[in-house]
Amino acid sequence: MNVAVAKTGKGRAVSDLFTSAEGRLPGSPGITAVRREAFETYERLGLPHRRIEEWKYTDLRALVGEVLPLAAAPDAAALKRAADAVKAHAIDGAHKLVLVDSVLAADLSDVKALASEAGFKTLRETLEKDADLLKTATVDAVIALNAAMATDGVVLSIADGVQLSAPIQIIHIATAASASAFSRSQVAVGKGARATIVETFVAAGASAYQVNDAVIVSVGDNADVAHIRLMDDAPDAVNVTSHFVTIGANVKYNFFNMTTGAAVSRLQGFITLAGEGSELSANGVNLLQKTEHGDTTLVVDHAVPNCVSREVFRAVIDDRAHSVFQGRIIVRPDAQKTDGKMMTRALLLSDEAEADNKPELEIFADDVSCGHGATAGALDDSLLFYLKARGLPEKQAQALLIQAFVGEAIEQIADDNLREHVIGIAERWLERRS
Amino acid sequence: MALLEVKDLQVRVEEREILHGLTLTVNEGEIHAIMGPNGSGKSTLSHVIAGKPGYEVTGGQILFKGEDLLEMAAEERAAKGVFLAFQYPVEIPGVATMNFLRTALNAQRKARGEEEFSTPDFLRKVREVSKSLNIPQDMLKRGVNVGFSGGEKKRNEVLQMALFEPSLCILDEMDSGLDIDALRIAADGVNALRSPKRSMVVITHYQRLLNYIVPDVVHVMSKGRVVKSGGKELALELEASGYAQFEDAA
Ligand SMILES: Nc1ncnc2c1ncn2[C@@H]1O[C@H](COP(=O)(O)OP(=O)(O)OP(=O)(O)O)[C@@H](O)[C@H]1O
Ligand SMILES: [Mg+2]
Numbered sequence: 001m002n003v004a005v006a007k008t009g010k011g012r013a014v015s016d017l018f019t020s021a022e023g024r025l026p027g028s029p030g031i032t033a034v035r036r037e038a039f040e041t042y043e044r045l046g047l048p049h050r051r052i053e054e055w056k057y058t059d060l061r062a063l064v065g066e067v068l069p070l071a072a073a074p075d076a077a078a079l080k081r082a083a084d085a086v087k088a089h090a091i092d093g094a095h096k097l098v099l100v101d102s103v104l105a106a107d108l109s110d111v112k113a114l115a116s117e118a119g120f121k122t123l124r125e126t127l128e129k130d131a132d133l134l135k136t137a138t139v140d141a142v143i144a145l146n147a148a149m150a151t152d153g154v155v156l157s158i159a160d161g162v163q164l165s166a167p168i169q170i171i172h173i174a175t176a177a178s179a180s181a182f183s184r185s186q187v188a189v190g191k192g193a194r195a196t197i198v199e200t201f202v203a204a205g206a207s208a209y210q211v212n213d214a215v216i217v218s219v220g221d222n223a224d225v226a227h228i229r230l231m232d233d234a235p236d237a238v239n240v241t242s243h244f245v246t247i248g249a250n251v252k253y254n255f256f257n258m259t260t261g262a263a264v265s266r267l268q269g270f271i272t273l274a275g276e277g278s279e280l281s282a283n284g285v286n287l288l289q290k291t292e293h294g295d296t297t298l299v300v301d302h303a304v305p306n307c308v309s310r311e312v313f314r315a316v317i318d319d320r321a322h323s324v325f326q327g328r329i330i331v332r333p334d335a336q337k338t339d340g341k342m343m344t345r346a347l348l349l350s351d352e353a354e355a356d357n358k359p360e361l362e363i364f365a366d367d368v369s370c371g372h373g374a375t376a377g378a379l380d381d382s383l384l385f386y387l388k389a390r391g392l393p394e395k396q397a398q399a400l401l402i403q404a405f406v407g408e409a410i411e412q413i414a415d416d417n418l419r420e421h422v423i424g425i426a427e428r429w430l431e432r433r434s
Numbered sequence: 435m436a437l438l439e440v441k442d443l444q445v446r447v448e449e450r451e452i453l454h455g456l457t458l459t460v461n462e463g464e465i466h467a468i469m470g471p472n473g474s475g476k477s478t479l480s481h482v483i484a485g486k487p488g489y490e491v492t493g494g495q496i497l498f499k500g501e502d503l504l505e506m507a508a509e510e511r512a513a514k515g516v517f518l519a520f521q522y523p524v525e526i527p528g529v530a531t532m533n534f535l536r537t538a539l540n541a542q543r544k545a546r547g548e549e550e551f552s553t554p555d556f557l558r559k560v561r562e563v564s565k566s567l568n569i570p571q572d573m574l575k576r577g578v579n580v581g582f583s584g585g586e587k588k589r590n591e592v593l594q595m596a597l598f599e600p601s602l603c604i605l606d607e608m609d610s611g612l613d614i615d616a617l618r619i620a621a622d623g624v625n626a627l628r629s630p631k632r633s634m635v636v637i638t639h640y641q642r643l644l645n646y647i648v649p650d651v652v653h654v655m656s657k658g659r660v661v662k663s664g665g666k667e668l669a670l671e672l673e674a675s676g677y678a679q680f681e682d683a684a
Contacts, residue, residue: 390512
């Protein structure tokens with residue numbers, strides 16, 4: 001075991017985290033063994049730090065230090081706050097699935113309405129039978145910790161050919177301060193199905209909490225999926241999320257992430273194009289201020305020929321905030337005719353703002369078209385002056401230009417209603433600036 | 435009554451003096467034309483009046499309605515009624531023209547303590563003005579000036595002028611890049627805005643524009659100063675004889 005890590009926990013032995021939570025974690029005895037093994041992996045690795053290449057820019061040991069104890073079950077007051085938060089953040093017409101401190105709140109969820117269109121279970125229920133959901137091809141310390149500690153999540157299956165009539169919105173609400181919550185969900189989209197999944201992360205009166213989420217997505221051939229993640233956690237929270245996405249043939253998968261909250265966050269997406277003829281569009285926006293640290297890391301694995309991947313990423317960084325974008329495109333030896341491109345741009349709103357951009361192309365096939373581009377810069381003074389000369393105060397002029405800048409990523413969201421919802425969140429971020 | 439008083443203005447850009455003691459008074463309701471060779475400082479003057487950063491005023495003053503304009507931020511000047519139609523309007527991708535117009539108009543109104551325009555009122559107003567300027571509605575859905583032709587950009591400046599109803603309009607080479615028909619339309623738009631309360635400063639190289647927008651006073655600028663002022667016949671004189679006679683005077 002890693003002694004150095006054990007000592008970083010301010011007096012609390014690392015393994016207490018698990019032993020004190022074990023009794024509350026769902027799963028049959030066989031599953032407990034899987035969890036324990038995962039926890040041992042986490043203990044061995046410890047929190048990721050800057051000497052681990054993938055975490056070079058996001059040193060969780062330095063930024064976070066320790067993992068907080070598991071959140072207690074929410075009380076009535078917390079559930080009331082959660083209900084209010086659901087009202088504030090729900091998307092019109094969406095089927096809601098609400099996780100309060102990473103436990104499904106059935107009363108706040110539209111389980112019945114959803115039942116006619118999609119199969120739904122909780123992670124809790126699923127783990128009574130098998131532990132498959134705790135296993136992933138890629139494992140690092142935070143992923144292992146999630147497998148060890150996941151308390152609940154949603155397990156969705158959308159049958160072949162089903163066209164969802166409305167988006168499914170998974171709303172993560174934090175109500176417990178200074179505690180951690182671990183969720184793990186699965187979304188299986190059948191062949192030829194059409195689905196929109198939105199994930200929303202917000203706080204309901206909680207502060208200084210930690211979220212560790214994992215989502216496992218599989219997409220059948222000819223399916224059409226929009227997957228939108230909106231992380232607007234409390235400004236002093238931590239959110240580390242891992243996505244594992246496997247895409248079949250002739251699929252359209254449109255992913256969008258926006259980070260507007262949390263003191264420290266990382267979204268790491270591992271997306272594998274496993275069937276030919278698919279189109280992946282993976283886009284993101286980081287809006288960061290104060291001393292926030294936001295990391296978006298996407299690994300796109302072209303495992304088969306004839307797929308297209310496009311990544312458009314925009315970061316707006318104010319004050320002393322730090323944005324990280326790491327985009328890796330892997331083209332396997334068989335994956336001829338791969339067309340993979342990523343374009344990232346950072347807008348620095350202060351002299352102390354920081355942007356790190358790490359594009360990596362790992363190409364093992366010879367007949368491919370891959371590329372990346374990156375820019376970083378400040379707002380254009382001549383545009384600002386034009387707007388001010390027309391009467392816009394500095395902050396408002398900046399806001400218009402910032403909206404235009406992130407618009408290039410947001411416009412990748414096809415649905416008008418969802419796009420407006422996302423723009424609304426970006427606007428609220430802009431209002432927090434002034 | 436004087437609307438704009440520029441007194442002995444000295445301006446430097448990057449350590450180089452561009453305006454060397456320029457004096458100009460524009461009374462309410464008057465139209466002044468400023469002519470002068472390339473590089474004489476016409477755009478510099480218009481930028482300093484509008485509040486563009488990067489210019490260092492080392493002497494003199496600018497009063498607008500008796501107030502010290504140089505003390506005000508650019509947006510404050512706009513709200514008080516200063517409008518510059520740019521020689522080179524910038525393109526702002528991603529900011530829809532309509533959204534920009536509404537935001538700007540309401541920002542000015544808010545700064546003046548007036549109520550914001552309601553959406554229908556605003557739309558009606560834009561439609562009216564853009565129709566008279568022959569600006570198609572779908573142009574207004576595009577980003578500000580994005581993909582506009584040179585002439586369309588200039589018309590978009592006049593559109594804003596009509597919408598914001600400023601008391602001082604400075605038109606910096608509004609006629610450059612306009613074909614004859616577009617020039618007439620834009621000039622008609624400007625003339626429609628003439629009023630006893632509104633003054634205009636028309637910067638141009640060509641007497642032709644002044645056939646449409648007839649000035650009360652014509653100034654000749656050379657090397658950072660006003661070297662001669664006169665009536666509208668001065669423009670004709672310049673057209674005939676050029677600027678050479680003023681080069682020495684400057
Ligand atoms: N930002 C700047 N940096 C350096 N020199 C400048 C700058 N802006 C203007 N100048 C100089 O100041 C002088 C006056 O320029 P200005 O643009 O005001 O002339 P103008 O009379 O408008 O000319 P034109 O008729 O060609 O539009 C020129 O010599 C120009 O090179
Ligand atoms: Mg000029």
